[in-house]
Amino acid sequence: MNSFSLAIAVLLISSGYFFLGTRALTANRAAGARLHSLPHYYGLFAGLMAALPALALLTVLAIGDDIVFNQLALGFVPDAVKAGETYKEVIVLAQISNVVNGINFGEQPDWVYEAAEAWAGWQATSTTLKTITALALSLLGGLFAYRMLNPSFRSRNAVERILMTVLAASSAIAILTTVGIVFSVIFESLRFFALVPVSEFLFGLTWNPQFEGAERAGSGQMGLATYGSVPLFAGTLLISVVALSVSVPVGLFSAIYLSEYASPRVRAVVKPLMELLAGVPTVVYGFFAALTVAPFIRSTGMSLGLDVASESALAAGLVMGIMIIPFVSSLSDDVINAVPQALRDAAYGLGSTRSETVRQVVLPAALPGIVAAILLAVSRAVGETMIVVMAAGLAANLSLNPLDAVTTVTSQIVTILVGDQEFESAKTLSAFALALTLIVITLGLNFIALQVVKKYREQYD
Amino acid sequence: MTDPRRDMISPAVAAERVATGLAARRNREKRFQLYGRIAIGIALAFLVTLFVSIFSKGIPGFFQHYVTLEVTLDREKLDPTGDFSVQSLYDGDARGVIRAALYEATGASGRSGRKAAGKLISQGAEQRLRKAVLADPSILDTTQTMTFAVDDDVDSFLRGFIKRETPEKDRRINDKAIGYIDTLVEKGLISFKFSDYLVFGSASRNAEMAGIFGALIGSILTLAVCLVLSFPIGVATAVYLEEFAPKNRITEIIEININNLAAVPSVVFGILGLAIFIGVFGMPRSIPLIGGVVLALMTLPTIIISSRAAIRAVPPSIRDAALGVGASRVQTMLHHVVPLAMPGMLTGTIIGMAQALGETAPLLMIGMVAFIVDVPGSVTDPGTVLPVQIFMWADFAERMFILKTSAAIMVLLAFLIVMNAAAIFIRKKLERRW
Amino acid sequence: MDTQVMNIIEQTANLEHANIPDETVGDVYVDRPRMTARNVNVFYGDKKAIDNVTLDIAEKQVISFIGPSGCGKSTFLRCLNRMNDTIDICRIEGEIAMDGKNIYAPDVDVVPLRARVGMVFQKPNPFPKSIYDNVAYGPRIHGIATNRAELDDIVESSLERAGLWNEVKDRLLQPGTGLSGGQQQRLCIARTIAVSPEVILMDEPCSALDPIATARIEELIAELSSEFTIVIVTHSMQQAARVSQRTAYFHLGKLVEVGDTEMVFTKPQHEMTNNYITGRFG
Structure with missing residues (x-):
């Protein structure tokens, strides 16, 4: 299953727990039990516990797998190619991913096909793994929460605590954005200043950027x-x-x-x-x-x-x-x-x-x-x-x-x-x-x- | 208190002196007022110039010239394999069929004559013919009246941008072609109609076939991603900061952060997208998903700031009332504060979306500037957006591209005006004043 | 400014329901009038704020306007130097004359008018400039001083008359906003008299001040009345009794009674005036 349909599945499981939880506590109330909160809070608690951890895991996996694959794929590159002057990780990865996606511009070296084949294998494994872990986490999280439910459980407070965490996490996005901007700019800038002195950048009177290749090929x-x-x-x-x-x-x-x-x-x-x-x-x-x-x-x-x-x-x-x-x-x-x-x-x-x-x-x-x-x-x-x-x-x-x-x-x-x-x-x-x-x-x-x-x-x- | 020691200037003398300077002061007053009028005049003149210059090119850009031909749809030529597959139609000689009709209409003969006549029609004509055949196979082996776009040079000639008087070697249409065009015009086969290519076509290097449909879909997808992310996150952040956040250092840092993000130039968000989403996360370029995420991060400050203002405008008495009957703070927020602040939040969100719709620079950085002919079907298909399409077209020198760019701008402006009008409507009608 | 207008409008009660006689009781006319108002009506949009007021203002005398809030006393005061011109929706009928000339005549310029009829406001409003520049502002814009020495003289004598000179003479270049509330109000009075006006309008000049500062201003008003014609709006009947020679009582936009202060406070002729000064409403 792909990430999108997995997310839908997780949401279905969660709504199942929501109905189960709500119904169970409604029955309790009908039987004369004094509930701490309204029944739907119990259902909400179970539903949220089934949904949130699983969805968080899915997001991390969906973003994370390509990073891991990239590193693994680079293992297929022969040392001779790596030592080559024109070697660029980005280009190699693009070659491999093109083959994986069935876009082919001419013949590629053998190791590219090998890497692409392995990549396809990893993708299959990753998808299976994702499906199993996400569904399991959802089912177990919901079950765990469902078993905690009893009339004296302070479900409204628990739901509100979860909501508060979500709100606080949202406001952290602004911080993450800033951190992202700062990191993306500072790291590359430091690499730049390793190649070009700060004084030249700040006080130099000529701006004439060239790619290294052009620089080497160019004359005068x-x-x-x-x-x-x-x-x-x-x-x-x-x-x-x-x-x-x-x-x-x-x-x-x-x-x-x-x-x-x-x-x-x-x-x-x-x-x-x-x-x-x-x-x-x-x-x-x-x-x-x-x-x-x-x-x-x-x-x-x-x-x-x-x-x-x-x-x-x-x-x-x-x-x-x-x-x-x-x-x-x-x-x-x-x-x-x-x-x-x-x-x-x-x-x-x-x-x-x-x-x-x-x-x-x-x-x-x-x-x-x-x-x-x-x-x-x-x-x-x-x-x-x-x-x-x-x-x-x-x-x-x-x-x-x-x-x-x-x-x-x-x-x-x-x-x-x-x-x-x-x-x-x-x-x-x-x-x-x-x-x-x-x-x-x-x-x-x-x-x-x-x-x-x-x-x-x-x-x- | 002692008696005043100095004499004041008497009122009579003072009045006389006031009167002396009065005329000069009146003049200065008039001049100053004139400066204000001139300033407003300049601003409005700029506005008018901008709109006139866009509209004067954009309105003709919605139309283009078409030629109507009697096409004999020979089955053997169009469907050589005979299985009526797409492949077979592509192998067939649609071009030949159309050209034959064109030679017939213009009376072109000879090698050079046929060459000149063949160039009159758009390359998109074959595609259109195939589509017509696929849609209704029964028209095969009949003669149909069909309308095709003319080539953009012919269009420019018909609009008068290419002058007949120009020496032949200096113009893009030779004398023969002009002769054929005249023939077509005389026969009444040339028509100037609403450009279906503009509305339903996608990116194309051929000006007469270029359209904004792909970019429009791209814009909608990108904006959808942007809205889905920025609205809930923005509202959640605003609610948290206004209603629940403890007044401590971390909250203060978040607030300063949001204000700073609002001041960061948009191009920097593009760099963020390029370095983090494409560089680190290894996501593909040119997709509306990343475009939407980048625009969401960019519009978040706008939404947060206006949502906070809307929440702050809800009087504390309403919170007290809810808390007073035993609602929890979360219930007070969900049942009372957020619904009451919703119009203000929506207004801010729509304004943020309008900004995002017009934004170009960050999307260039994440590769949405690529030449993509296919219409994106989902947020992970490569695509472009309307402003970027405008940017790309603006680079082309063909007269028809200039017209179509202006027309695309008019479409963009229409969307923006509708969105801003909606925001004003919500503010006027739904927002409550306490 | 809009909120200010709204306040004025809200305070202005609907005159239709007022149960007040048409004729003003008491001595409307005086022997030596400095300004004369005849049948003045003022409207804010559709609302009538002043209804048919006729009144003389005597030369070199203090007259006070009293009445419950929203009675139109401030509005009428602001008509006397056309400060109401700055409010877009304000419209005036009738005649207000100075030296026999209607100040609302089309050819009258408000600039010299306001130089002759100065105004002091409810809240002290010194400019965010030095004390010297505050007082010199009026003479400068009007070109009243012909040279620097003359300007210095005007500033000094104005501050002396406002009883502020001894307190500020060593810090003339410090900002006027740094003074205490009472000092600020005296600075505003000095600023007003620096242009040598004939009439000074004061709109509740002490309402934002403490009792000591108020007493100081009242003393000052008494002194200034020898040189200037003063019109003061006050919500304090005691103040009116202390500083003014004549008193006018406004109610719901109408001038109910006017006369010598002593008469008005001791033997009011109209029942409403009596009710007001005995504290039955207001």
Whole structure:
């Protein structure tokens, strides 16, 4: 049986125990016994004990068997192949699994067929084992629980304890995700820094990643892989600056107008329209940038006699700016509304005009919150991927001219990691090092922003 | 208190000075207000430009040109083995049958003429013919009126993107072909119809055959996995943190964690999926299952944060009432708090799902960007999703791909608008305010 | 702001059921009026908050508005310098004049009006700026001081008049929000008089203060009345009796009785006023 039908079987067994347990205790009650809890809690207890351990075991086995098989299969690889220069575990495993799945690209060496045959055997064994253990665990767990049932058994408390464990385990998923992110990024980054010195990565001015194979085959300058990330960060910075110089003034002034000037009717129309901009997927912005904005900027630039790259930082930054406008304006709106009305009244009471009130009272009071909003916007811009992948290009130019083509950290990560990778090569690993710096930067910005907001909240609470 | 020692500026003088500066202040006020209007104008102009640019290409993208032919369905040619098996139909000369009909309609003759005429029709035509025959074998050995898509270059010509005036060597359609197209147009055999390929077709390198069906199914499967995982886990986490978690260091760490996860760029979740699920667990690439898991991890913070807000909005008096009649804390939670907070939780979940539906970057990393023609039948079949399909099509230069990409974007936006409207509806109608 | 509006609206009882005579009892008119209100009606949306109020405010005198909460006294006060303009749904009928000119006339600019009719609010609301900048704010925006020395003079004399100078003269550059509640309220008074207004409106200026700080403000009001016309809304009848020369009693949006403070408190002419000051309701 496969894992899915096994899970169904386990659930059937559990519901059987549920009915048995409930009926038994209902009968007890009918016979005049005083129950501690309502009958269905007894059934639930038995059912849960039949289901949860068995399902947990199934999950572990389903994920675990491939890992074990991979290790076993590698035992079939002849030493001669392992010693070979082009040996890659991933490729070998892919070859074997292709044969197992009946996908065959040409003739494979004998040992591949042997490994595939053994693999099929393991799979059969594993399935049998899974079927037996899961069903047995379910039956026994249910039976064990069922035998514990008697009218004085505190079944509601037991069920609630189980539920509580499940809830607590759910909240641990967030931790596991973080741990997963940290581990996946840190391990590969450490491997990268074993190949490329940290100083080169942080301060090198040339970014030219190459696969080892290409490096060896290549001749002269082009073949030499260098991993200086400065051009990527400069490109990210350039695009972010363009994006913010669009989104901050537009977003901030829109927020001011909407909260201080606009009539309720205008607000009711304009606000959802602005939020519509936030709901548009980034891939759509990327398409818009690459197909509409970039050619427009290029042709405008050309007609002015400027030299504009077809994938200019300006186009990507401008569109990213549009994307961030609603983000800036809704965050600014929140902080502007958080400024107490009493301060506005004080200013109006002294005869300030609206703009004087906004500029001299509301904005200074809201300033920390606005700074935090801008920091969050920067963090968004730095982490944004699709727009730059589609519209900013891959040329790692070290330039501060927005009309040039530049590349960014995120677009390099995507380019390097999409498609087949060789996990051993410095090129693949460099993407993880980039991701590590990206995480550090965005979380750092967020942390600072949250501290600023916290301080600001305290001021008015 | 002593008497005031200094004289104030008299009200009359003050009023006079106030009056002096008034005009300038009025102007500054107007200018400031104008800045606000300009800002809103710019934002709305961007919005309009974005939508106009997508819709102006997308609406024509829902249509394409078809040619109607009288096809003689010769049994011997189509089913050489005679056993009417799929294999036999593939061995048969469907192309020849269609071409014969095409030569007939255009009057093409000679080697170069036939070559030019043959290129007018989509490569998908044979497939369509086979399907028709399989569906209704009785049409064999008769002559049927059938409609096939034209080649994308022909389509571009008919739409006017390829100009007649362009010198022959610079355009993708030669003079002969144009002559045949004119003939077909004159005979009224060319029609401009709703593109069934777009809706029911899958990934294809041929623009006229490309469609979003596979990607749409992929999106639905991925989103289903995402929902099945993230909704229960998100709600369980929110309930635990709000109602039961002890106020200690571990709880605090979990809370900080969730807030941080909400700030992590989406591409990082793709790296997580690549390194852990594909790298460590050895799961296959390109499958909706992993896509759904990665998106679930990404949307969890959104769902948790909004669910917690919804739970917090349930007034303590309701909890007190339930506890007061002897319900346990778990019963209070299950019977009262969660049902009352459910609309808020659903709203957050729908918004999270809308985010997940539009997400692209993490799915690229786990290989959902592969060129997959088959429609995925389950969550473990390789597939792609709508945004990734859009990303892939955006790379192709053919005019028709640009139109179809825009049409696909319109479909995506339609789904997103429906989801957001549902969220707003639930918030407005079902959410209770205390 | 929306919640504030809602509160005002909720407090405003439905006037239809009020069993009050149409005519105000007592001396509505005075010899030397600084401001005059004639047949003023105020609406929040559909609700009538002020019903046909006619009243003169005498020059360089303190008049207090009393009445149960929701009676419209604060609303009427806010009409006198058009602070109600900031509330979208608020609408005013009738005429309020200053120097014979209707302040609600279309060509009247609220900015100079509010410079002439200053306001002190219920809760002390200093700007999150230095003490100096708080007081200098008004003169700066209006361009009342022609140079720095003059501005310094205005700040000093305003703080002196507000009785705060000796307490803050050494820390003028520290934030105004760091002062005690009573000091903050005096700072707000100093800020208001720094623009040399003619009328000062005070909306329950002591309700957020302790008794000692309240006494200090009351003393200050007495002193300021020699230079300014003062209108004070108070929920404390004792306060009204202590600080004001005239008293106006509002009930459910109507002005029931107005007259010399002594008369109103000792020989009220209307039964409702009598009930109120003897503590039968309110």
